[in-house]
Amino acid sequence: MTIDLHDDPDIAAIVPRLRDPDATVRRIAVLDLADLDGDAHVPLLVEALGDTSNQVRLEAARALEAFEAPATVQALARLLLDADDAVRAAAAQGLSELxxxxxxxxxxxxxxxxxxxxxxxxxxxxxxLRVAESFAPALAALDDADALVRREAVAVLGYLKRPDALPALMRLASQDPAPEVRRAAAGALGYADTGAVLPALLAGLNDAAWQVREEAASTLGKLRLAQTPAALVAALDDPYWQVRLRAARSLGRLRSREALPGLLAALEHSISNLRKEAALALGEIGSPDALGALHAAAGDPDPEVRKSARLAIQQIGQAA
Known part of the structure; x- marks a missing residue:
């Protein structure tokens, strides 16, 4: 690496401190580099990634998060193998911003x-980044022994939205041993344009983990499959209000009139967020049968519920 110190006096003033025997001095020098405008100092930050001090490497990795170029990406990728966990985490964070x-x-x-x-x-x-080259390794990573790796692989495939990944994602949504992977897979199925994913999502609505049931309820609403309302209506009685909330939101999207009794009951739930979603769903469904309950909800103690109830009343009026 060659840098002409005469080109930038600010950089020239910092360089001697980057060579100082004291790691604390070098660390502060890296912090001073990070405060500079432009990118002329980036090669020095890349060089600092090889410092013997983990604190210097850490600050250099954090600083490089703002610069995306082949040299910085390659250097941060190598740093994923660093001996220090904090340095590895900083490199991973920087790479996640690409x-x-x-x-x-x-x-x-x-x-x-x-x-x-x-x-x-x-x-x-x-x-x-949504590049085709990531598809094959991500698909293979669905069988990784580590649940975190499988979850990240699911996310990659969800962004790529390829139909040939759906069978594997369906399998993970219903069969993976880790709840966080099943939840991620249930969410990733939201790009499907086929009802073939329905069995996996319906299984998700009955998963032992409420987080998976919540995600499955949300995805069913996005897909707008005609076969789903009955299962979502049943989810309005889920023991967890978070699942009920997502079910209410999805039933609103589906404009399912068979959801009216469950949504009207949800208007009286102790959790205000659920009452709000129930009101919004009733507005989307547009049934005049909900007007009495919505007028009562317009006096709810929570301002967001009141606002949602008034909006729903307005929607029903416009539909009529």
């Missing part, structure tokens, strides 16, 4: 790493 699809080429190979942390971080880094 926006340029070309950056994925420097990360895809790490999905096959022997370190599960590295595999998960690489998958998280390529997730939003």
């Amino acid at each position: 926006k340029q699809p070309a950056s994925a080429a420097h990360l895809v190979g790490y999905i096959a790493s022997g370190d599960s942390f590295v595999r998960a971080a690489a998958l998280r880094g390529v997730r939003e």
